[in-house]
Amino acid sequence: MTVLSEPDEYAxxxxxxxxxxxxxxLELALRAGTTQRHVSFIESGRSRPGRAMLIRLAESLEVPxxxxxxxxxxxxxxxxxxENRFDGPGLAAVRTALERVLAGHLPFPAVxxxxxxxxxLANAAFTALTAPAAPELLVPPVSVPRVLLHPDGLAPLIVNLDEWAWHVIDRLRAESVRNPDPRLVALVTELAALAPDRPREPGPDYVGFAVPLRLxxxxxxxxxxxxxxHFGTAVDVSLAExxxxAFLPADGHTAAALTALT
Incomplete structure (x- = not known):
């Protein structure tokens, strides 16, 4: 956890x-049940908010x-x-529940x-699907986006790599802008350097509502x-993150192939 050292850094x-x-x-004040004047004073350092008010302001801004x-x-x-470790006793019940969900998603991949x-966590179908990736990419800690888009991962097997890679990168970049994380920023930079040129126009691969991953x-x-x-009402830091x-078959052939794979 990063601790901000300056006394008025919170403002x-x-x-x-x-x-x-x-x-x-004004909008923040309305959301948090206070006045614009109070918000202005807090941001300028002229007023120090109480703990409850600071929590309300952060909730109103959807701060992680x-x-x-x-x-x-x-x-x-x-x-x-x-903040409980994911592999610690505090989240044991959550891990068990997620393992059941991943198992229930078989024969389709999920992580x-x-x-x-x-x-x-990963189910057996995802493990089988990523088996062609280089062993070093599968050594913990494993980055799922890197396994999918790295030249030594699944990238050579992706038919629509240009379109799908930028679909993934743009989603990660949007998340890094909305909720900054140095690891995510570094990953976006790395993957953007590995990806082929962005297609100028959307390809013909849409299935009516989404871009499929073609392998x-x-x-x-x-x-x-x-x-x-994701957990929409989580109050634990690790759980909220x-x-x-989950990967779903876009046609009957894919469903049958994945069933045979696992």
Whole structure:
């Protein structure tokens, strides 16, 4: 956890989050149940908010829990949100539940990652699907986006690599802008350097509502769609940063091939 050292740093950080979210002082005041004058005084350092008010302001700006704790520490308050290790006893029940969800998604691939895309859990179908990747890419900590887009990973097998790679990179970049994380920024820079040129126009690969991941496979081309799920009401820092990415077959052939694969 990053601790902000300057006594009035919280005011600068709060203003930065409001600017990032493109929210006016008046709108923030209405969301948090206070006045624009109070918000202005807080951001200028003329007024020190109470702990409850600072939490309300952070909630109103959808500041990630990790950054809310840092904001509270900067203002001289204790953190409000616990942070349990994903592999620790505090989240044992969550791990068990997620393992059941991943198993229930078989024979289709699914993973659980943190906000930087680091692999935490995977089902057998994802393990089988990524088997062609170089062994060094599969040594923990494993970056799922890197495994998918690295030349030594699945990139040579992706038929629509130019379109799909930038689909992934743009999503990661948007997340890094909305919720800054140095690991995510570094990953976006790395993957952008590896990706082919961005296509000038959307390709013909849409299946009516999404861009499929098209993979060369011994049983013919696989076409997969991806979905992202997260805990919307989490109050634990680690839990709030979890993402489950599930791959779904876009056609009957892919469904049959994945069933045979696992």
């Amino acid at each position: 600068t950080v709060l203003r930065r989050w409001r600017t990032r979210r493109r929210v006016s002082q 829990l990790r950054d809310r704790n840092a904001l509270l520490l900067a203002a001289g308050y204790a953190p409000a949100y616990p 659980v990652v943190d906000r930087a895309g680091t692999l935490l 060369r496979h011994r049983d013919g081309e696989l076409r997969l769609l991806t979905t992202l799920t 979890l993402r489950m990415e």
